[in-house]
Amino acid sequence: MSNEIMYDKNSILIAIGLFLSMLAVNQLCYLIGRRFQTSDENNEVKGQTAAIQAGIVGLLALLLGFTFNMSLQRYDARSNIVIEEAGTIAKAAMQASLLTNSVKTETLTLLEQYLELRISLSEIDLSDEISRRALNVKISELQSQLTMVAQNVIENSEKPAVANAFFQSISNIIYVENKRTAMLRLHVPEPVLFLLFFVFVTAGGMLGYTSGLHKKRPAFPTLLMSGLIVLVVFIVVDLDRPRRGIIQVNQDSLADTLVQIKQYQSA
Numbered sequence: 126m127s128n129e130i131m132y133d134k135n136s137i138l139i140a141i142g143l144f145l146s147m148l149a150v151n152q153l154c155y156l157i158g159r160r161f162q163t164s165d166e167n168n169e170v171k172g173q174t175a176a177i178q179a180g181i182v183g184l185l186a187l188l189l190g191f192t193f194n195m196s197l198q199r200y201d202a203r204s205n206i207v208i209e210e211a212g213t214i215a216k217a218a219m220q221a222s223l224l225t226n227s228v229k230t231e232t233l234t235l236l237e238q239y240l241e242l243r244i245s246l247s248e249i250d251l252s253d254e255i256s257r258r259a260l261n262v263k264i265s266e267l268q269s270q271l272t273m274v275a276q277n278v279i280e281n282s283e284k285p286a287v288a289n290a291f292f293q294s295i296s297n298i299i300y301v302e303n304k305r306t307a308m309l310r311l312h313v314p315e316p317v318l319f320l321l322f323f324v325f326v327t328a329g330g331m332l333g334y335t336s337g338l339h340k341k342r343p344a345f346p347t348l349l350m351s352g353l354i355v356l357v358v359f360i361v362v363d364l365d366r367p368r369r370g371i372i373q374v375n376q377d378s379l380a381d382t383l384v385q386i387k388q389y390q391s392a
Contacts, residue, residue, distance in 0.1 A: 131315060133252050136366060140359035143322055147351050150326050151333035158337020174338060178331040185328045188321045189357055195313045196364040203367055203374050206305045207247075211378035213301045214240055217294035218386045223287055224278060232274055233390050239267045240383045243302070247376050251309060251367060264302070271295050312365040321361075325354060 131139060214236060221232035246260045275292040282288035329351060336342035363372050 131318065131362075132366070136359060136362045136371070139362055140355050143325065143358060144351060144355045147326050147329035147355070148348075150330040151347065151351075153333070154330040155333035155337040155342055158334040159340060160337075174331070174335050178328070178335050181324065181328045181331050185321075185324045185354070188317075188324055189354070189361070192313055192317055192321055192361050193357065195317075196361045199308070199311055199313070200364045200372070200374070202311075203305075203308050206301065206308055207374055207376060208378045210243070210298075210301045210305055211382040213294065213297045214379075215382045215385055217291070217298055218382075218389050220287065220291045220294050222389050223284075224282070224291065228274065228278060230390070232271070233386055235267055235271050235274065237383065237386050237390070239264065239271070239298075240379060240386065242267065244376060244379050244383070247374075247379070268299050268302070271298070309367045312367075313361070318362065321358065325358065 218233060218236050221229050221236070223229075224232070242260055242264050246257065246264070249256050249260070251257070272295060275288075275295040279285075279288045279292050329347075332347055332350075333342070336347075360372075367374065
């Protein structure tokens with residue numbers, strides 16, 4: 126994320142800055158409209174300007190819908206992968222309970238430690254690369270230990286079907302972890318957001334210019350529309366920021382799986 130400009134910025138500050146920029150451009154274009162189109166008889170120019178304004182607002186609506194859909198899809202994907210990871214770990218824990226007591230105890234202990242690290246990692250900001258790297262090293266070590274346990278089970282187990290299923294579950298844990306990590310890096314491309322911001326500010330400028338041509342400005346409707354659009358933009362940006370925004374992916378499924386593993390240990 127270090128090669129992006131906005132990712133490290135607070136989404137609330139981005140929304141406020143966008144709103145203030147729109148108001149400033151709106152005021153500037155309003156003054157320009159009053160200065161250069163002072164005649165009330167130039168209806169043709171006013172009509173053309175209104176048509177251009179409608180086109181820009183329509184383009185803004187299209188971009189808002191497009192980016193909102195992109196960010197919402199990514200949020201849903203991140204939510205689903207958390208549930209998938211919890212289910213994969215729970216399945217491995219259940220299969221471990223079918224193995225010998227020594228293997229069962231070792232596996233459940235490793236899975237408990239692994240899940241605790243995964244939950245801790247989910248609470249760390251993506252921009253905190255040092256802390257995340259330290260936890261990822263520990264997670265990789267536990268994955269290696271779990272893989273070794275699964276390999277030993279295959280080599281020594283008298284129940285090949287159970288051993289193979291257990292090994293596959295451990296492999297799936299590693300696969301889902303890699304998949305979830307990759308999904309955290311998938312978000313709306315920053316150029317798309319910049320285009321959205323530019324069109325929004327341009328639409329505000331056209332509203333101000335059109336108002337200047339008519340020497341009248343509906344202040345409250347303009348502020349209301351701008352505020353609503355900024356709110357939608359804020360939701361788009363916030364949904365697109367895993368572990369940074371206000372809207373967070375629910376991690377309860379991982380916590381529930383941790384409780385389930387502890388129950389297996391006490392059984």
